Amino acid sequence: MITVAHVSKQFASFAALRDVSLYIEKGAIHGIVGASGAGKSTLLRMMNLLERPTSGDVHVNGVCLSAASPKALREARKSIGMIFQHFHLVSNKTVYDNIAVALQLARIPKKEHAARVQEVLQYVGLEAYKEQYPATLSGGQKQRVAIARALVTKPSILLCDEPTSALDPNTTLDILRVLQQIHADFGVTLVIVSHELSVIQQICTSATVLQAGEIYDTLTLVPTGVRSGEQTAESFVRALTGGDAHA
Ligand SMILES: Nc1ncnc2c1ncn2[C@@H]1O[C@H](COP(=O)(O)OP(=O)(O)O)[C@@H](O)[C@H]1O
Ligand SMILES: [Mg+2]
Known part of the structure; x- marks a missing residue:
């Protein structure tokens, strides 16, 4: 693996x-x-x-x-999520947009974004926070957002x-x-x-x-x-x- x-x-x-x-x-x-x-x-x-x-x-x-081509590397990366000590959220984007960026990077069709972001936010228990900015969240909530962002492309x-x-x-x-x-x-x-x-x-x-x-x-x-x-x-x-x- x-x-x-x-x-x-x-x-x-x-x-x-x-x-x-x-x-x-x-x-x-x-x-x-x-x-x-x-x-x-x-x-x-x-x-x-x-x-x-x-x-x-x-x-x-x-x-x-x-040895992978850029396309093969992008494909491989869809199945590999990552989270960090300091969360690496984008401060001027909402929780929703922080997660949607990962879908954009993975070239997931835009029409799927809302449902997929909703699904991962629900999973980490932060649905109510989707319009908030990272600075308004606790450390644990920030890490949950980062986890949601990592999960949204359904990595293995x-x-x-x-x-x-x-x-x-x-x-x-x-x-x-x-x-x-x-x-x-x-x-x-x-x-x-x-x-x-x-x-x-x-x-x-x-x-x-x-x-x-x-x-x-x-x-x-x-x-x-x-x-x-x-x-x-x-x-x-x-x-x-x-x-x-x-x-
Ligand atoms: N981009 C870099 N340029 C130069 N040295 C680096 C770079 N990244 C890491 N290092 C050095 O490599 C060593 C290992 O770093 P790192 O993998 O971050 O260690 P750890 O995560 O175990 O603390 C450290 O001495 C660090 O200073
Ligand atoms: Mg380290």
Whole structure:
């Protein structure tokens, strides 16, 4: 489904990735973990050719991205959605238009736009917000809009670059549940870059550990499930003091 074969990435004289190979099965929830600067985002961005390998190949759904024609690449990208730490919404477009842009880019006929935007907005629970601008939304709502934008082209793969790293603990759980639901409802393969181990532990079925541009380890995991424990003021005090709040 996703095969990365002997990929290296050189930025001038700096080697960001060195001979990285990995295979991600259809339907997996695959984590990419490692310290800041390890090459996680660079590796993820190879999976839709936002970043082109200096050497090596990336195959997605049987298509070699670096050898694909512009038309074949556009077709391949329809099946690959992406979300980011800082959401990357267009600030002077409404929620509706932010999502419709993805349909435009994928050259989906305009007459289908309204129904498809409506459908994904309903899915993420933000129908009532379609005429609002991103600045009026919370972080969690912004990420839901970004998820809706990624889903509107009905991808089989969703690439997630630090999807919860800008969010508070409760909103993190909320977004992890949305991602898990997408996996359950549509069988979407998820690739999740995170420096937060708990994110990987909660939902990933496999993981690649990167260190300084190289694969340190590849793991098969049993996800613990998204923990339901709500973060309350009391739990914050307990975490900060190491004891019971107001015991
Ligand atoms: N476009 C670029 N030009 C030069 N160096 C880059 C570029 N993108 C990333 N790098 C460098 O490559 C390394 C890996 O970056 P990145 O993949 O963003 O790491 P991570 O996501 O694990 O924090 C970092 O040292 C970063 O500074
Ligand atoms: Mg990164």
